[in-house]
Amino acid sequence: MHTRREVLQGLIVSLGGASLLSACGGVASVVSTPSGATSRFYTDRELVLVTRLSDLIIPRTETPGAVDVNVPGYIDSLMADWASADTQRTHRRALALVDERLNAAVNGDFVQAADGDAEVALIALDTAAFNGDSSLQGYRSCKGYITQSYFATEPGAVQELKWVAVPGRWDASVEIR
Amino acid sequence: MADFDAIVVGSGMSGGMSAKELTERGWKVLVLERGPEIIPERDYTDQLPPWQSPNLDNVAQAEIAEHYPKQYGGVAYAIKESTKHFWVKDDEHPYEEAPGTSYDWLRGYHTAGRSIMWSRQVYRLSDYDFEANQKENVAVDWPVRYADIKPWYEKVETFIGIAGSMENLPQLPDSVFQPAFELTDAEKSVKARIETTFQGRKVIPARVAHLTDATAEQRELGRSNCQARNQCHRGCTFKAYFSSLNATLPAAQRTGNLTMVHNAIVQSLEYDAVSNRVTGVRVIDAETNATRTYTARVLFLNASAIASAMILLQSTSEKYPNGLVNSSDQVGRNLMDHVSSGGAAGMLSGFENQIVYGRRPSGGIYIPRYANVTENDKPYTRGFGFQGGSSPLGNAGGQIAGIGRQFKESHRGTGPWRFNILAFGEQLPNPENRVTLHRTRRDKWGNPLALFHVTYGENEIRMQAEARKDAVAMLQAAGCTGITSSGSDLSKPGNRIHEMGSARMGRDPATSVLNGWCQAHDVPNLFITDGSFMTSSACQNPSLTYMAFSARAADYATTLMQQGAF
Numbered sequence: 001m002h003t004r005r006e007v008l009q010g011l012i013v014s015l016g017g018a019s020l021l022s023a024c025g026g027v028a029s030v031v032s033t034p035s036g037a038t039s040r041f042y043t044d045r046e047l048v049l050v051t052r053l054s055d056l057i058i059p060r061t062e063t064p065g066a067v068d069v070n071v072p073g074y075i076d077s078l079m080a081d082w083a084s085a086d087t088q089r090t091h092r093r094a095l096a097l098v099d100e101r102l103n104a105a106v107n108g109d110f111v112q113a114a115d116g117d118a119e120v121a122l123i124a125l126d127t128a129a130f131n132g133d134s135s136l137q138g139y140r141s142c143k144g145y146i147t148q149s150y151f152a153t154e155p156g157a158v159q160e161l162k163w164v165a166v167p168g169r170w171d172a173s174v175e176i177r
Numbered sequence: 178m179a180d181f182d183a184i185v186v187g188s189g190m191s192g193g194m195s196a197k198e199l200t201e202r203g204w205k206v207l208v209l210e211r212g213p214e215i216i217p218e219r220d221y222t223d224q225l226p227p228w229q230s231p232n233l234d235n236v237a238q239a240e241i242a243e244h245y246p247k248q249y250g251g252v253a254y255a256i257k258e259s260t261k262h263f264w265v266k267d268d269e270h271p272y273e274e275a276p277g278t279s280y281d282w283l284r285g286y287h288t289a290g291r292s293i294m295w296s297r298q299v300y301r302l303s304d305y306d307f308e309a310n311q312k313e314n315v316a317v318d319w320p321v322r323y324a325d326i327k328p329w330y331e332k333v334e335t336f337i338g339i340a341g342s343m344e345n346l347p348q349l350p351d352s353v354f355q356p357a358f359e360l361t362d363a364e365k366s367v368k369a370r371i372e373t374t375f376q377g378r379k380v381i382p383a384r385v386a387h388l389t390d391a392t393a394e395q396r397e398l399g400r401s402n403c404q405a406r407n408q409c410h411r412g413c414t415f416k417a418y419f420s421s422l423n424a425t426l427p428a429a430q431r432t433g434n435l436t437m438v439h440n441a442i443v444q445s446l447e448y449d450a451v452s453n454r455v456t457g458v459r460v461i462d463a464e465t466n467a468t469r470t471y472t473a474r475v476l477f478l479n480a481s482a483i484a485s486a487m488i489l490l491q492s493t494s495e496k497y498p499n500g501l502v503n504s505s506d507q508v509g510r511n512l513m514d515h516v517s518s519g520g521a522a523g524m525l526s527g528f529e530n531q532i533v534y535g536r537r538p539s540g541g542i543y544i545p546r547y548a549n550v551t552e553n554d555k556p557y558t559r560g561f562g563f564q565g566g567s568s569p570l571g572n573a574g575g576q577i578a579g580i581g582r583q584f585k586e587s588h589r590g591t592g593p594w595r596f597n598i599l600a601f602g603e604q605l606p607n608p609e610n611r612v613t614l615h616r617t618r619r620d621k622w623g624n625p626l627a628l629f630h631v632t633y634g635e636n637e638i639r640m641q642a643e644a645r646k647d648a649v650a651m652l653q654a655a656g657c658t659g660i661t662s663s664g665s666d667l668s669k670p671g672n673r674i675h676e677m678g679s680a681r682m683g684r685d686p687a688t689s690v691l692n693g694w695c696q697a698h699d700v701p702n703l704f705i706t707d708g709s710f711m712t713s714s715a716c717q718n719p720s721l722t723y724m725a726f727s728a729r730a731a732d733y734a735t736t737l738m739q740q741g742a743f
Contacts, residue, residue, distance in 0.1 A: 056580050056581065057575075057580045057581070057584060057585075058584070058585045059581055059582060059585065061582050061585065061586070065585075077232070078232055078233065081231070081232055081237060082232035082233075082235050082236075082237045082238060083238060084238035084239055084242070086238075087238060119580070119581070122580055123580060126578055126579065126580055127578060129578075130577070130578035131578075140575075140576060143575045143576075144574050144575040144576060145575075146575060147574060147575030147588075148233050148574055148575060149233065151227070151588065152227045152228060152230075152233050152234075153228050154226070154228040157226070157227050157228060160585065160586075160588070160589070161588060161589060161590075162589070163226075163227070165224075165226060165406070166404050166406060167404065167405040167406065167534060167535035167536065168404050168405065168535070169404075169405055169534070169535055170358050170359065170403075170405040170533070170534070170535040170536075170537050171533060171534035171535060172358070172359040172360060172361045172362070172364075172533055172537075173359075173361060173362045173531060173533070174531060174532045174533060174534050175530060175531060176530045176531065176532060176591060
């Protein structure tokens with residue numbers, strides 16, 4: 001597995017979907033945008049933006065992060081295979097607005113901003129989105145795609161959520177120690 | 178010489194039970210299923226982990242628009258990439274709605290019908306329900322009372338397996354129970370606070386058709402206890418929840434008396450005016466369009482309240498020009514469902530250090546009807562039960578604030594809990610609410626399309642408005658914060674998928690189609706034991722009642738057969 005820094009640096013230098021998808025290794029088994037392929041829906045700019053958002057929203061911790069498991073590739077195929085033309089347009093418009101707002105917040109290019117600056121900008125945007133800024137509904141939707149896609153991957157489900165295929169029993173009250 | 182002792186039309190919830198009860202009494206039975214065969218090893222998808230379902234298990238939006246606009250609009254939560262094959266394609270199975278009305282006809286055409294996809298909540302009716310029409314002078318009186326059906330509830334419950342708790346409530350008699358799914362601590366807290374604040378209201382574990390202590394008979398049929406996976410809408414390879422395919426059809430099969438034919442769409446019933454008997458059914462093969470007739474001494478219609486009514490309406494003769502056994506003109510009328518709208522959700526604090534293990538398969542809590550039972554100050558008649566439950570907010574699909582490690586780890590199931598309830602209310606019978614045959618439009622097999630004309634009355638509208646207020650008041654009493662209530666729109670007729678009443682039972686042949694044994698007043702060798710027979714809807718989920726009446730009718734038909742009636 002590449003380090004998170006390697007992935008992001010490669011991404012920023014290339015601004016190319018092929019590099020990104022190759023670097024991520026296609027961990028999520030259902031991603032139909034395969035390793036090494038170019039994106040089927042996203043433009044280069046959209047792909048790097050979704051990748052930066054994914055990395056900040058669900059970073060690598062003791063478990064793989066969203067970029068490690070190729071969430072951007074997953075959403076790329078989601079948009080190509082599942083989304084209607086209306087949904088595709090809505091998603092594109094949302095990304096354009098998020099790009100604009102975050103660039104303004106960092107006073108430059110959000111995807112190339114230092115981690116700290118990018119985090120501050122995204123936290124402010126996220127806070128506004130969940131506190132009544134209806135113009136950011138598209139951001140919330142995008143965050144939903146990232147989150148749901150991450151937890152639908154095997155590492156997200158098994159390593160992070162501790163998903164078990166056959167629990168075998170229902171325990172209604174488990175104390176967290 | 179008839180081909181079979183009995184033909185059962187439909188292999189779903191009630192058809193499976195009819196077939197089981199008849200074959201176990203020695204009848205040679207043909208079950209006709211209009212859809213293809215479900216083979217669990219091939220068609221169940223419950224073993225798929227999340228990462229093997231494409232597109233987050235969502236059906237492509239263009240595919241929904243083309244094939245599932247009605248089905249998906251009605252039950253989006255259940256129609257996934259992994260389950261869409263259990264639902265009909267609307268473009269292949271269209272229907273019509275009268276101007277100014279709308280109806281959700283949500284279906285699955287295959288072995289076991291909707292018993293594959295149902296939500297598995299099961300509750301007995303009581304004499305509050307069986308006596309209501311008579312006491313209120315509504316429609317017609319049920320020709321049965323609770324004591325008549327009680328032993329058949331017990332028989333069916335023992336066979337199918339129900340998880341629940343003994344509560345001793347007169348309006349919701351206890352079933353034969355296996356251990357209930359325990360309430361969460363949040364639900365126990367809600368229960369205590371609601372029951373303290375509202376004397377007479379009870380919060381109980383949902384009663385669900387899942388095995389939690391499988392009997393020897395259930396294990397003999399290959400069934401085992403629920404594994405707490407909550408993959409039920411995909412089928413269950415453990416056969417832990419009840420479906421015809423998991424239980425009644427295998428039980429019928431093992432008698433050696435069952436013949437089952439798939440892709441057999443019943444177009445009409447054959448009627449002999451001289452003997453005044455149904456003699457058989459005319460079917461068309463769904464795949465080849467070949468037609469043929471099967472004959473039998475007795476016929477059980479279990480095609481669903483809508484399809485059974487349509488088959489009767491399509492079966493015209495000189496004696497019954499408006500449809501078989503329709504001398505009362507009640508076939509297709511009084512179509513009922515349950516009505517929802519009143520509901521609320523809120524957040525519960527104090528349980529942040531608790532999680533659950535396993536995935537509870539169905540339901541959580543149930544609040545039995547109290548309106549016009551223990552509280553008699555209501556501006557409406559009848560009542561509703563609330564279904565609901567609690568769960569950690571957990572993975573809310575990314576719809577919670579935050580980014581980074583804290584956001585990521587918040588999905589592990591810790592944090593605030595959410596609690597919600599939704600009312601399922603009774604719909605009064607109304608003869609103007611009906612399904613008829615479309616005059617001109619036909620399906621690809623040449624059968625008339627269903628035309629629905631169903632609207633809600635003032636009682637349903639008023640009841641749900643009050644239910645909404647009650648829901649909010651109970652959540653406030655429970656200590657919920659951030660309470661949101663449902664809008665004022667009622668669920669579409671049909672949307673609860675509890676259609677019933679289209680060939681009601683009653684005491685008078687002039688005003689009802691069936692007698693108290695689900696036997697047609699007009700033609701004695703015809704029984705209808707799907708939801709058609711329901712004289713009123715009550716507010717309880719009805720499948721258990723369909724099965725109990727099916728078992729009772731099969732026993733009665735056997736007595737008549739032994740007496741030489743057929």
